[in-house]
Amino acid sequence: MSFSSHVTDSTTLTETRTAPSMDNEIYITDSLTDEDRIRDRTCSIVRRSTFRHPPSAFDTLSHELQIIRHVRPRAFIYDHDAAEENYYNSIDNIPIIKNNECLWIDITGVHDKAVLASISQRFKIHPLVILDIETNEQRTKLDVFEDALFLVVKLIYPDHITQKIHIEQISFYLKDNILITFQEKSNNIFDRIRNRIRHNKGRVRRSKIDYLFYSLMDTIVDKYMDVLNIANTKVEAIDHQLMQTLSRDTLETIYDLKRDMLDYRRLISPLKEIINRLQKEEETQIIQESTIIYLKDLFDHIVQVTDTIDTYREMLASFIDFYMMLNSNAMNEVVKTLTIISTIFIPLTFIVGIYGMNFENMPELRWKYSYYIVLSVMVLLTLIMLTWFKRKKWF
Known part of the structure; x- marks a missing residue:
């Protein structure tokens, strides 16, 4: 087993965003103009954010720095015997994989239209898929093509220090031995999977690209569990506080948490139908039969998550009734x-x-x-x- 990691065509982090080539610009602009006229859709659609907290000054500054920074895709090329991890300044520099190799392209930042145009042109990705990737408020959905799958999910994860909940969109484009992931910002959510590839641990290197797709989805569902564990702590604190003191702050906390549960359910519940579709052989030939059993386990975890959310919603509703009863009794x-x-x-x-x-x-x-x-x-x-x-x- 061998593993190599280096940077191809390295540049400094202060490099500003490069202008897209004329061919790529014409390719993506003409296609999107026609498709948007047909479907009356544009990537500038503004939807209500599911994350209610206003962005901090640090988040705003990070977003501005991300806009001027050139996106450099990270690619993992691996098989059972070897793995290679590289950063590339251009999609065209990513080598063509062999028949027994798998390619994972991890793109952090969906603001660089030149990179998205290059990916669309090289891997024959439909322009409307690129629009969905650029739209951060896209709903959770699965699109099945003849030779590819496109999945949009919401990553909900807590900050380990502040316990603040973050909501981020992740897009998956899966085709023959190729997986492309699009994230809004850099995080260490998938570091465990990357280490498995680097050190040949687990089944990732011994399986097809569909198992890597399952592993990433399983990590996302695990983060849902972490968020619900924090919610469970808050629910228990509210239960204890209701028996001690009766204050309006408690009622506001209950309503905020209930609204969070409603948002979580709206973002997570479509995954049940999506995973169920992926288990069907007639949907696509990309998902191998050996991976279907893992998808069934993933389906069970998602059902557990949605059931837990429903349980918390019922408990919070009962807390509101209990609060009103205590208030009425006091009156x-x-x-x-x-x-x-x-x-x-x-x-x-x-x-x-x-x-x-x-x-x-x-x-x-x-x-x-x-x-x-x-x-x-x-x-x-x-x-x-x-x-x-x-x-x-x-x-």
Whole structure:
């Protein structure tokens, strides 16, 4: 086994984006103009972002730096005996693989139209597929062609330090022994798979390209599990907090988490049908029969993820009902206290009202101890009513 890793046509990171060649520009522009006129679609469509948090200044600066940076694809060429990892300044520099070799082209950044045009021209990728790759708010979907598969999924993963949830689009283009992945930004999500290729661990190097595709998808589903583990911690904290204190901040937290669960389900649930389609032999011949059993296991994991999301949604809905019940009970306690006070003062107000009338013929007004007798009667009535309320367990 041998493995080599070096940089082909290396350049510095400060290199600005190079202008696309005239041939590539004409190829991609003419095709997209015709197709967009037919389908009335453009890559500048603005959709509601599933990530509600506004980007920070650091994220904005990183995005601006990414725009001016030339995308340099990373390619893995491997078979059972050897593997090679290279960075290339041009798609044309990637060598043609042999019959028993597999090629994985990993592209980080979908802003460089020259690179996308070169990929489209070399691997005969339809221009509308390139548009879907450029559109970051594309829905989760699978397109089946005669000799290729195109899959768009959402990568949902937590930051290991801040535990902040990130949502990113990843596109897969799969054909004979060739897999091309498109990511929005660089991350280490697939480092475990890359190390397997470098060190010939697991089944990746001994299998066709479809097993690599499965391994990447399995990693994405594992990240879904990590996100749900964080959500589980938040759900337990809310459950504990509801029993301790009743605050509006808790209700806002419940609604935010419930909205997150709704977004996760909308992004993840289409994968069940997609994986189910990939298991069918009539869909495509790219997926080998030996990989179908792994896709079934992946399908089970996705079902587990969606079931867990549904469970959390039901728990959060019950938390909202429980919050409303506690709030209503607290209001009922206030009303009950005020009602008891009002009930006590009704007979006292009646007595005071009688002796507050200005009639001349009221014998009690001329008694020596009439004032103290009335006060004693009022206190006795109050004690009797409190004792009766206590026996009724009204307080």
